[in-house]
Amino acid sequence: MASENDIRKLNAERIELLIECSIQAYNALSETQIAQCAVDKVIAPAGFELIDSWSGVDSVFGxxxxxxxxxxxxxxxxAPWRYVFAFRGTDSALDMLDDCGVEPQAFVPLESDAPVPDQVRVESGFNEIYTSGNGSVASMQTQLFALIDxxxxxxxxxxxxxxxxxSLGGALCQLFTLDLALSRPEISAENINFASPRVGNKAFVEFYAAQAHHPTLRVVNVHDAVPHLxxxxxxxxxxxxxxLIAFxxxxILGKMxxxxxxxxxxxQAVIRCARRSGVGGCNNKRLQVAERLTICSELPAQEDR
Known part of the structure; x- marks a missing residue:
């Protein structure tokens, strides 16, 4: 599959589950003790329980x-064999407009002897958050594989x-998905990410796609600036x-x-609307998101597909 704009042709239930999990990953960030999971703010999706969290060292986005x-x-x-790993994005997505893409880096999986083509490069800021620790905290990469093991x-x-x-969580989760395919090849996983920036170069995309037991789907608003970075x-x-969705x-700012x-x-609101629409997409000029917020959701234009 390449571009799709009919949610009926996809696993809509799973897409809706995973956008909810992604939102809850934001809720896990405490306003006062940011290194500790705000357990009381996280509401597990229906039928699931919160069992763990992980941290990262951020020296990139301000x-x-x-x-x-x-x-x-x-x-x-x-079904206690079913797990969801949900990554949080940055609290200011606009940081990425200034900070993305300056210095591509080689991707080094947890198991450093796993073969990675020399041409593979990833965005340095995302990679540093994924692989960096400090004197007291292990890297995100190390923590994630400790949980897997x-x-x-x-x-x-x-x-x-x-x-x-x-957002940033969409980029980080793709690094982990590739790492999992290389460092624990016996484990299969599926990735669905939302509003993700570009993570790597053409060689990265091709190498990632070759890991057939780790299918990946991006969900993108055609008016969102972050996926263009x-x-x-x-x-x-x-x-x-x-x-593709469009909202x-x-x-007065509209698409700006x-x-x-x-x-x-x-x-999330547009995904829910599309799933319940009966036509596979959300076409609602005044879609209610919150008590005082409406957005305009349309079917993606042909040139956006």
Missing amino acids: REKTVETYGVVFRSRS QYQHSSQQPSEIYITGH PPTELGFRHHSSVY HATD DLKVAHSSDNY
Whole structure:
């Protein structure tokens, strides 16, 4: 599959589940103790329970080596072999407009002897958040694989793993998905990410796509600026499998309102609308998102597909 704009041809239930998990990953960030998961703010999706979280060291998007909660793990209550790893995005998506794509880096999986073509390059900021630790906290990469190995040696071994994230979380979750394919090749996983920037170059996209037991779907608002970063002029590319939606603000800013076009809550509202529409897409000029917020959702134009 390449571009798709009919949610009926996809696993709509799973897409809706994973955008909810991605939103809850944002809720896990405490306003006062950012290194600790705000358990009381996280509402597990119906049928799931919150079982773990992980942190990361962010020195890229306007912070100074800050340790922050970066994601959560949910497990199905009725099917305890089903796990969801949900990555949090940045609290200011617009930071990425200035900070993305300057210095591509080589991708080094957890198991450093796993073969990676020399030409593969990834965006440096995303890669540094994924691989960096500090004197007291292990890297996000190390923490994630510690959780995977813990579950693998438990009585509830994962046979279904779903990996997701919105915005920066969408980029980080793709790095983890590739790393999982290389460092734990016996484990299969599926990735559905939302509003993700470009993560790597053409060689990265091709190498990632070759990991057939880790299918990936991007969900993108055609008016969202973040998925257009880093620019293709710097060699960055996207995976071809994408579900396109189209929404924007209803006020005077319209399609120029970057925050509205990137909001995870708005993505969720349009996905829900599309799933329930009966026609596979959301065409509602005044879609209610919150008590005082409406957005304009349309079917993607032909030139956007």
